[in-house]
Structures are given as C-alpha cells and as structure tokens.
Amino acid sequence: MTPVQIFITLGGIALSLFIAWFFWLAPKGQTRVKAGAGGVQEVAITVKGGYTPDIIVVKAGQPLRMRFTRQESSTCSEMVLFPDFSQSAKLPEGQEVTVEFTPDKPGEYGFQCQMGMLRGKLIVE
C-alpha cells in the first residue's frame, strides 16, 4: 500500500464515522414550546426542505397548535402527517395551515411528509 492509499483509507473510515456521528449520534437542537394565553401551546413551523423547528418539545394534556407554512413548490412536502394522532393537513404553498390537537400521553412521536422524506419529532413530556 502506498502512503496515499493509507491516507485515503484512514480518511474514508474517519469520514464514515463522522457521517454516523453527524446524522445519528450528535444531540439535536430541540425547540421547547411554551403555553401562551389560554393554555394553548403554539408554534410556527416553516416547511422548506425540512421542518424548522423539527424537534418540538411540548407538555402533555395541553392543546397544541402548530402553524405550518410551506415555502417550496416541491410536491414531496405538500402534506404533513401525524400518524400517531391520525392528523394530516394539506399545505398549499405560501399559506399558513394550522394543525391542532391535544397530545395526552408523554412520548416521542414522529411527524413527516407523505413519503417520509422530511421528518420531525414531537416530544411530549
């Protein structure tokens, strides 16, 4: 093996480890939603290549109102689904769409677009 090959091999392994760490292991930023007036937890979510914020922490038993605005025309993201809550909404481009429900049980619930390309997580505490 030439020095270049050794260097590439080590670099490749390092890069693989970095990918695994970056996507799976590193802690992700969470957005904690505070209840506003009337006890409704409200959060605005932008849909553009992903959900911003994508990890949302809310309290159980309090109504949750999520205002989605889709800022892209790609049809992948035209629906948002909360399969665990049987909720879904169409997101016409540029229009704010509200999804409302009350998460009762603490736990981690995913939300996503129809084919699962964009994903977010709802953490109920």
Place this chain on the structure above:
Amino acid sequence: MVKDPVCGMEIEPGTAFATREHMGQSYYFCSENCVKQFDANPHQYAHHSSQPAASATTGFNPDSSLLQVELPILGLAKEGQPGGVLIRSVLEKLHGVERVVMNAKAGIAVVDYDPETIKILGIVTAIKKTGYQVGGAQKRIGIENIRCASCVGFIEDELKATPGVLNALVSLGTQEATVDYLPEQTTLKELNTAIEGWGYKTRPAASEEPVDQQQAAHEKEYQRLMRRFWFAALVSIPVLITAYPKFIPIVKDWSMETLRLTWFGAALLTLPVLFWSGSDFFTGAWAALKHRAANMNTLIALGTGAAWLYSAVAILFPGIFPEGTSEPFFDVVAVVIALVVLGQALEIRAKGRTSEAIKKLMGLQAKTARVIRNDVEMDIPVEEVLVGDTIQVRPGEKVPVDGMIMEGSSAVDESMLTGESLPVSKKSGDEVIGATLNKTGAFKFRATKVGKDTALAQIVKMVQDAQNSKAPIARLADTISGFFVPIVMILAVLTFVVWFDFGPQPQLVYGLVTAVSVLIIACPCALGLATPMSLMVGIGKGAENGILIRSGEALQTAQAIKTVVLDKTGTITKGKPELTDVIVASQQSVLSDELLRLAASVETVSEHPLAEAIVEGAKAKGLALGKPEAFEAIPGHGVIATVDGRTVALGNLKMLKRLNVGLGDLEAKSDTLANDGKTPMFAAVDGKAAGIIAVADTVKEDSKEAIAALHQMGIEVVMITGDNQRTAEAIARQVGLDRVLAEVLPEDKAHNVHLLQAEGKKVAMVGDGINDAPALAQADVGLAIGTGTDVAIEASDITLIKGSLKGVVTAIEVSRATMRNIKQNLVGAFIYNVLGVPIAMGVLFPFFGVLLSPLLAGAAMAFSSVTVVSNANRLRGFRPKFSAK
C-alpha cells in the same frame, strides 16, 4: 302610500289587507299576521307609528337617517312571547334604537336604529346578553397578500359598514376575513367588493379550499419541473458528444487540444444545469443538513456535485492526476439531473391519478343552486349557499346542499350516498341530502348544512384523512428509510476507498465513478412511496364502492380477518317486522284476504311494531281497511274490536283460551311458523278460530349471497343475536350460517367477540353502529352498516354506506387487493435497493468485469419511484365481486 305600523312595509291604502281605527287614527296592514299583532297590543304600534307625524313639530325627520334591520333570532320561534318581550325591552333601552318590533312566530326582530349613534354590532351584542343568539351566516374570505396592519382596520370598517354585516374580523396571520352577516341582505359578492375596494384580491379561504387548487398546484409544479428537464436534456446532448468523442464521426478526429476546449465549454454549460435544473436538490440537501438529516436530495446533490468538482479539477489541473485519469465526466451531471427531474415530473402526473376517487366524490356535488332570497330567485355558486337559504329544486336537478323540504314533494335518487337503488319519496318536513338527484317533482327546501358540514363533504374529509393515515406495514419501511441515506453515504465512501486501494488502474476514476453511482442509484423515495400511494388508491377504491375505510390500520387488519360476526337484526335482516303468512283455519269460511283485512283494521289503532307490520302488509295488498269499534287491548294477550259488525280478536294462545275458542289444527301450524323464526298471531272472528297471521323480521335479499361469498373466501361467519335459539337458528338456516350465538344480551356482545378473539382469530364485527358500538370497538375490525349520512359513526373502522352485507365482502376484497399491492411495492423497492446498490459498488466487476455507468444508475433511480406509483395505479382497475351500482 301608507306604512304598515307592524312590519313597516309601504302599502297602498286601497289594497291593504285590513284597516283599524285606534285613538282617532287609521292604520293599514299588509297581511293577516300584522293585523293580528296590532290587535293584540294596538297601543305599542300606535305609539311608535305616531312619531313620524311628530316630525312637523320637532323638525326631526327620521327617514333621513334611520335604518331598519331584520335580525333572525335563534330559538325565539319555539319559546315565543316571553323571550320576545325581554329582547324588546333590552333593545328599547339602547341609545339610538328608535323602534323594535318582535315577530316571535317568525323568530325575527325588526329594529329601526340611528346608524350615527349605534352600530348593528351593538344591537347584536345587546341581544346576545339576553341569552339569545342572532342567526346569520359566517363566511371566511381569503385576502391575497395582505401585509399592512393598518389595512386590517380599514377593511374591517368597510365590511362592517356594508348593509347586513353583523361583524367582521380580518386576520393578518391567516390572511382571511371572517364575516358574520345576514344572508338575506347581502351576498358574498358584495363582501368581496368591499374588500376589493381597498385594492386587495380575494380568494376562497384556505380552510374551504377545493381540491382543484391542489390540482392546479400540481400542474404548475409539473410545468416547472418539465422546463428544468428540457433545459438539462438539451445541455446533455453537446456534453455527451464531448464525453464520448470516440463514437461520434467528426468529433473523433478532433485533436486533444480542441477536445480540452470543448470540455471547458461543457463545464460552463453544466453549471446552470446544476444550479437551475438541479437547484431543488441542493437547497433541499442544505435544508436537510441544517437539521442533521439526509434524504434523496442529499444523495443526488452529493453525487452530481462530486462529479462536477472532480471533472473541473481534472481539466484545470490535469498534471496533478496520474496519466489517463484527467478525463472529465460532465455528462453524468447533466444526464442524471435531467433524468431525476423527469422522474419527479412523471411522478406528479401519476400521483394525480391516485386521488381520482376523491375527485369523483367531489364531482357529485352540484355546481350551482337556485336560491330564493327576498322573493327573488337567483342561481348562485353552491359555495355561497348559506344555512337558512330557501332553495328551489326542479326535476332532474341535483340537490345542492343538505336541508329539509319546506314545500312540494318528489322522489329523490340517493343511491350515490346510501346505496338505496329505488328513489326515495320525500315530502314536506323530510330531509334531503346534498349531491342526490331529484327525479320527479319540484320542491323548495331550507338549507341546514352547507360547505364542509354536508354529508358529502364529511365523507370526502373522512376518505382523505384515511388516505393520509399510516398502515402498520409502512412502519418498517419508515424505520429503514430513516437510516437509509446516511448508510448509503457511508457505503459510497467505503466503495471509493476499496476501489482506490484494490481496484485496477486508473484507481481514482474507478473509485469516483462507483461512489457516484452508489449515491445516485439508491432510492429512498421508492421505499417511502410504496405504502402511501397504494393506500391512497385502495381507500379511494373502497369509497367508490360505498365502503368508507377509516384508516390504513383498519385496511391492513381487514385482510387478515378469519371470522366475521354478524349482528342479526338490521344487518342480516331488514330490522323491521313484515307480514309473512296468512293461514286460514280449515273449518272457517273467511277468505285469506278478508281475514287479513279484518285483522289489519283492528290493528290500525294499535301502536305495536307487529301491528304496524300487519297494517302495512294489508295496505300493500291494496285492501281497504275498516274502522274498529269497541277496541280493547288486553296486556299480555292481544287485542279485540268490532269491525263491520264482526267481532275480531287477535293475539297469542292465551288470548284464544281466554275467549274459549277452540284451536283445531292451528296450534300445529303455529309451531311450524315459530320454527321458521316467525311470530304467529291467532285470529278469531265472531268467536271462532279463523286463522293465523305471522310476521317476521325478514332476511335482506342479498344476505345469503354475501355470506356464501364470505365462506368462499375462507372466512367463518357467526351470527350474534339477543333472540331465542329457535328464531336464531331459523334465520341461520335461511342464509346458510356456520355458527349461531343466540340469547346474547346487548351488553354481552362485546364479551362474545372477545371470546372469539381468544380462539386466536382476527375477528370482524358487523353491526349497526349505535347498539353495537362496544362490540364494534372490541373487534379487530368494526364494520358499521349505515347510510351515507352516518359517517360520524365513531366506533367503526369501516362504514358500509350501502346497507348490504355485500359491502363486507367488498371491504375484505379491497383490503386484500390493496395489501397485495403494497407488498409488491415494498418488495420491489427493497429488492431494487438491495440489488442496485451492490451492483453500483461494483461487486460484479471481479467476476464479470461489469460496472454500472452512473448514467444508468440515474435512469434506474428516476424510474424506480415512477414504477412504484404506476403499480399503485394498477389498483384503480380493481373490480369487486359484487359490483357497485
């Protein structure tokens, strides 16, 4: 002209309905109603109507500034006078209110007010404080691009100043105006005009958006992608020529220097392909990266980006690469992007067809309605119909919204929503459902449900929600696709390393080409699309056949059903007793029809359901019923009366014993009837046994056929009923059932379902949704037999809107066909990735010397997801065994 003091209408004195003299003044009235109100309390009206006359002395001319508004008050009509007095007393105290006339019967308050001093909103608030609600309509209107906060106030004021508007609220957040208004006095058009007067465009509110808009958005996106595809495709042609000069006649004679120049040209040409045609991949990848996520965009962006960068470095600094490795592959960039964009565009087209069922359902909706407002008939779009509107429907027209007939009668074809194939006759007071077809007569009806509240809209909403729910089978695919992309990225890195370390010369080029192929061929989309697309078509197909499946989970469970439990009453049977037999005693001289006529005549005064069945049966035979005299009901025995001078008794065995009537051979005959599950009743005429009249809850025509079909599908069918064993078994024999659970109390039905589940089988329960709710909930799949209007049956997983058991068969068929389709898709997508990725990595190379070109990888990736969607579309050809009418 004079003014009617009660309603305020201007009338000619000569044509007045009535006149009255009161306190030396003459009053003229337009109608009987007004004059009656005046007579009840003449002083009240006399006092007020004398005010205009006072204008000569005070100089006050009320006509110049007073406005009149008619406010419908909910609930007033029922409660009548006291509420009216309360509201009037409150309103009269308000500053600026000049006159209040309550018409309690019509539920209307007529208020004359001074708009300078008080607004309608103030009057409405005052009425609300008394505990009554002001009727009217609420409409949300979308306003395009409203950004400035001050305009909100202007538009709100403008709307509030529009006659008939009770309240208006504009929200910047939703870009919508919410307007409460009186539909009699204004139309949506006037409201829109008020908003447009401020320079804004109006549109339907997002929440009431029709599905067409999504279609329009799809079309726009398709066009956008196609433009990008054509650009990339055009660029691909020259780039391909420079990439494979050996195969092109003239180009192969070019010198190395000329070729190098064309490569620079290719580098520049492919840049706009990357950043315009393929911009979605890069923005999408970047957005995902910010969330520490990766998806298809990441893979395509990495693959094409790496290919372009390597190629650019290779032509700029050919010296730094070993001999023979400095050739670029810009063709990969252009062709892959062109193919993937084309794939996305085709996918949109195919996706559009998956929601065809919803479009068909929405297509049932009438487009316009003939509404009568203020005695004027007008055709308006169905979206503008309001609760409380009077709507005229002529023969052959569709009923536009849900409502109640006020006048006229007709036969209405409701088959599209209830599955009832015969037109249903409707008269005043009957409910009509929107989207049904009026056949014979003309009628006027009052709208009770409009927009998203109509039965049809609820069905559409339910189907849409179900189409977007998840089937448990999709969870595995979801979990995999969550890890999929980073794994592919790691595989690409390792592929490069292995080729670089152990591959043949030129190692760098082999390493790079294989790594790029791996990135491009992997298709998480096919995995992600596999379930939702089939679910969409399958659930839509169910809806087309009158089967509303509530969720993907219900659909998935339904295919595994091994036992179907059927409630007897109303599910297998019609749920209503019918006359079945009339048997005449051998020694009697009364004819069968005469016996039935006499018995039915007696029963006309009885309210028992069995009695009704006899009366209905006699009427169906066209018998003219007599009037019973000296009617007597003997509890626990039967009834007795005199008809046409003959004493007729009808009842059970005890009844005849009580009358000392000998039975003869009738007792044996009654046993036979009872064994068949019928209820026999003995009849005696003039003290002699005359015969037996039997009624029974008869079996629906198609129950037997449906149960046979279920058996054929390998499903055990069980009947559950509260009836006694004898009746239950009689019914079971008629329809060919395996197993009968009789004498089950209603509250024990759920427990019995549980016992069947304990046998290790997936159990479906079929019942009527209301009485059987606990059992429906207990079952693995609960199927409620209802009509289109009962969509809200919560306990059920599946609603059969056509009241036939054939729906159960079709539901299971739809479920099996859809699940088969989903499995094909999932297996296809798995195999594609499991085979495609290793081939792209080059595992075949050591054995066959075969290597996948990145161009082929791009084509495979682009068409794998199109294939999945197309396979889902195959489900559209699904035909149930029992075709829907």
